[in-house]
Amino acid sequence: MPIEKVMKRDGRIVPFDKERIRWAIQRAMLEVGVHDDRLLNKVVRRVVRRINELYDGQVPNIENIQDIVELELMRAGLFDVAKAYILYRKRKAEIREEKKKILNKDKLDEIDKRFSINALRVLASRYLIKNERGEIIESPKELFERVAVLSVIPDVLYDERVFDRNGGHEQDLSALEGYIKNLDEYDGKFSIGRFKLNKYHFERFINLYRELAEKGQMKLPIDEVVQMLENGAFDKYEDEVEEYFRLMTSQVFMPNTPALINSGRPLGMLSACFVVPIEDDMESIMKAAHDVAMIQKMGGGTGLNFSKLRPEGDLVGTTTGAASGPVSFMHLIDAVSDVIKQGGVRRGANMGILEVWHPDVEKFIHAKEKNVGTNVLSNFNISVGLWEDFWEALKEGKRYPLINPRTGEKTKEIDPKSLFEELAFMAWAKADPGVVFFDVINRRNVLEPAKGEKIRATNPCGEEPLYDYESCNLASINLAKFVKYDDEGKPYFDWDEYAYVIQKVAKYLDNAIDVNKFPLPEIDRNTKLTRRIGVGMMGLADALFKLGIAYNSKEGFEFMRKATEYLTFYAYKQSVETAKKRGSFPLYEKTKYKNGELPVEGFYHREIWNLPWDELAEEIKKFGVRNGMVTTCPPTGSVSMIADTSSGIEPIFALVYKKSVTVGEFYYVDPVFESELRKRGLYSDELLRKISDNYGSIQGLEEVPEELQRVFVTSMDIHWLDHLLAQANIQLWLTDSASKTINMPNDATVEDVKAAYLLAYKLGCKGVTVYRDGSLSVQVYSVESEKKKQRVKAKPSKYAVEKLKAIVEAEPWLSRFINVEAILNGTNGKEKSVQTGGLTFSVSHVSVPKPAHEHPHHAEKPEIPEEKIRELLGAAYCPVCYEKDGELVELRMESGCATCPRCGWSKCVIS
Structure with a gap:
């Protein structure tokens, strides 16, 4: 009789599925370039027949079945396919062993098997609970269970048997203290179906009960609600927990990093994005520093608008001295972030904003100019806040007034064109500052009448404009x-x-x-008050x-x-x-x-x-x-790595790149691209090397069909105009904003940056971050090395060309800053020697160690002076990879933020 069950390696008995056999044989055939469905079906039939003959009425284990597959492939004369299948088995066994090592366990469960080695490495480095010796004591399954359980606790307390939205119920809250004082007694005592609540889940349960009871919305006293929980009255919500668990472990969605780390744990803070107010007095400034410390200690990122602070040199009434200005207080916040331990790494994330009318705006624009060698404001992304009156002054060619926020009086007038040039130049040279368009952010702001003011700040990556003391998860x-x-x-x-x-x-x-x-x-x-979600x-x-x-x-x-x-x-x-x-x-x-x-x-x-x-x-x-x-598009550095998918709304950085590990080197290949290559019989180490040498791109490689070259494009294959259009099209339907990098090649000009800023504004983006390849401080290596060059330069799509022409035709004044023909033919601003003029730093004298992928071995940290390491970590290399393994891994610019391609660490802590 046909077999119906099979035994897995962990001893579980599961239904026999011949499609799994078919998939494994097909993969081995594609590996050696055999494309023959009839032959495939014939071999699968033979394998199934042999299994039924040998194990009539019994339950074979997975190893028995794999042995039969090998034998039948050889009997069919498919020796190359059999060899590929054997190698695949060996590779799978090696992967299983590697996963066990990463997770510090002897046996893998079904959830462990779903995630790639890369995903598990990220989970192990930042998310899974460790003991005091730094050993992992939590599995991915347990992590996603504690997240899922916490997320369903509100469903229990909003159950109509205990909740009344109209209120009017009085409860004695004194009993709550007893539960809070004795939390340890309740650790694991209660369940929602099969899912146990730990003491931190229960603490949040009690806290939410208190909040709803204070509004008069709890129909029953706490003791009765707890009794119901103990008696299984809320077990129907087990399906909800199960569904969230399924969606996360199937990599369909992922919460932001703080929620994954803190759900069902002592800190309990789930939000990613915060804005902290800062007023023009010392008490408020020091309160802001305190607030930033408290938020970053728990894993959040903070945004601050420094525009209310009086300018440098202005009168200080209490001492009749001179004010030190907003930039000096940014250094204070930066120092606070430096000493906050976040996720095991000394790094905090801030967005510093100064509005364009502030007298210190020029100093602010140049605040990070001396970053190389000095590690200035390394915990800050900075952005200039622009309003409509600045664009009007630029359009009309009128002088633009700078206003002292303390007095409301004009201090001087500047040429808006010169300021625009400076802003674009620093973004071209340093990837900072970005720009935030506050008039666009507030154009459809339905909350303004309720809050009584406009939004004037964002989180560190700019995708969440927030009011003072608002947060968003x-x-x-x-x-x-x-x-x-x-x-x-x-x-x-x-x-x-x-x-x-x-x-x-x-x-x-x-x-x-x-x-x-x-x-x-x-x-x-x-x-x-606003219950904002993203x-x-x-x-x-x-x-x-x-x-x-x-x-x-x-x-x-x-x-x-x-x-x-x-x-x-x-x-x-x-x-x-x-x-x-x-x-x-x-x-x-x-x-x-x-x-x-x-x-x-x-x-x-x-x-x-x-x-x-x-x-x-x-x-x-x-x-x-x-x-x-309700919606936003955040950066997803390590979160997308856990989900084994591409980051955020970005194109991928490289289809193929070389990775070095202790045992040698291998090529990392985008999984979708790899599958396509194998399907077409094109997969080979030689082709991977060529792609890697071509900046991770397949453009211009004759071995790759044109159809694939059209679809499989990377960040640098896409013209900056198309990057802008992607952000604008996505922005059209978001309630909040989008975190995206507008990638430009190394030979892009300041004129390109100026054009990008104006077009982003006209296209309705709420802010923009331009990144010219190689401008991330001391970065001198690209995907593999400085010798590797991209064969084909990015050109704007037909759609982008039409949009560009339409925008400039609609507002002819834009042609003073946007040279349509020069952008299209790649000569925009290149006749000017703008690339070097005004640069006040140089990277040529900095002795930069080779990045991780240039070192064949990483057993020991490179011999570099401590101050040099501090400088590098503040500039272009991943602090996590260096502190953990001694690897100097270059950061990439993704979703408007410096991100590590190896471990997923991002300057934007939420991802």
Whole structure:
């Protein structure tokens, strides 16, 4: 009789699945260039027949079956395929051993097997719980269970048996103290179905009960609710925990880093993004330093607008001395960040903003100029905040007034064109400062009437504009997971499943607000006034690869728009549903939502709708909405590595690059690209070397078909105009902003940067970060080395050319700064010797050690003086990889932030 069961290596008995055999044989055939479905089917039939003959009525183990596959391949004369299969088995065995070593365990479970070695390394280095000796004592399964359990605790307390949104119930809260004092007694005592609550879960349970009871919304006393929990009255929510666990362990979505680290643990802080106010007095300045320390200690990133501080040299009334100015106080915050231990690494993340009208704006623009060798403001991203009046002055050619914030009086007038030049030059030279467009951010700001002011700050990577003491927790959905294949093997995107997952993630993030342990009471209060969430996405590049769509094409931009439109629409749909049961965010009645307005630009362009937005706006007016803002696109450095997908909304950096480890060197290949090469019989070490030498790109390689060259594009294959259009198309449908890098080649000019800033503004972006390859301080190596050159220079797509021409034709004054023809033919600004003029630093004399991939062995740290190491870590190398393994791994610029390609560490701590 046919076998029905098979025994796995860990002893589990599972259903026999011949498709797994088919997949393994097909993989071995493709490895040696055999493309023959009839032969494949014949071998699979023989293998299944042999298994049934040998194990009639028994349960074979997986090793027995693999032995039979080897034998049948040789019997069929497929010796090369058999060899490839044997090598694959050996490789799989090596991978299993490597995973055991990483996770410090003897046996792998099903969840361990789902994640790549790279993903497990990232989890092990930053996320899994370790003991005092630094040994891992938590499995990925246990991590995702503690995250999933915490996320469902609000569902229990909002259950209609215990919750009444209308309030009016009084409860005696004195009993709560007994539970809090004796938390250890309740560690593991209660469950939601099969999932146990640890003491930190229970602490959040008690805390949320207190909050709801203080509003009169708890129908029952705490003792009765705890009794219900003990008796299994809430076990129906086991399915919810199971679903969040499934979605995370299937790599469909990932919460931001603080939530993965802190859920169900002592710190308990889940939010990623914060804004701290700073007023023009010493008390407020020192309070800001304290607040930054408290937030960063728990793993968050902070944004500060320094524009209220009086300029350098201004009068200090109490001492009749001279003020030191905003930049000096940025150094104070930078020093605070330096001494905060974050995720095992001394690094904090800040966004420092100064508005363009401030008298110290020129000093601010040059604040990081001397970064090489001095490690200046290494914990800061900096951005100039621009308003409409600056663009008007630039357009009209009028002088622009600088205003003292202390007196409100004009201190001087400047030439806006010169300031614009300086700003663009420093961004060209140093990748800092970026720019934030505050008038665009506030154009559709529905919260302004409720808050009584405009938004004037963002989180460290710029994707979350926030009010003072607001925070936001984020999660990213992996778009690549929704690419499915029909019966003929053609790819399609499953929009229905995507819509379902968006709603689950929106609910997860709203729940996270209720069980969050905020670092400061002001943040707790202000966050809950607006209940802002950030549903985001990652895996865009991999999804487009699978769909056969070029990132820099009209179809690519249309996909981005539609994916983001769905993201915001269905996040709102869930938010309305939650509001019906639990109530709207507290400031809702004072906002523009009541008038049918939405903070989404695309909503005001009916001609591009794919979904019924007018119906949604009516629902929000009728039922309210739970969350003041709902979508964003954050950087996803290590989070996308855990999900084994491409980072955020970025194209991939390189299709192939060399990685060096203690046992030697190997090529890292994008998995989707590798699969395509194998399918076509093109995979070879020689081709991988050629791609790696070509800046990780396949453009211009004759061995690679044109169709693949069209689809598989990298960051540097894409012209900066197309990078801008990607950000603009995504921005169109977000309630908040997007973290994206506008990549430029090393030979880009200051004129290109100026054009990019103006076009970003006109295209409706809320801010922009331009990165010219090689400008990250002491970085002198590219994907592999300075000798490697890209064969084909990026050209703008037809769609980008049309957009560029349309924008400049619509506003002819822009042609003073945007030379359309020069941009298109690649000569923009190259007749000027602008690249060297004004540069006040040099990298040629710095003795830069070779990056990790240039060193064959890493057993010992390179012999470099301590001060040099400090300088390098502040400039272009990953502090985690150096501190952990002694490797000098170059950072890349991704999603507007310096990110490590090896471990996923990012200057933006959220990712």
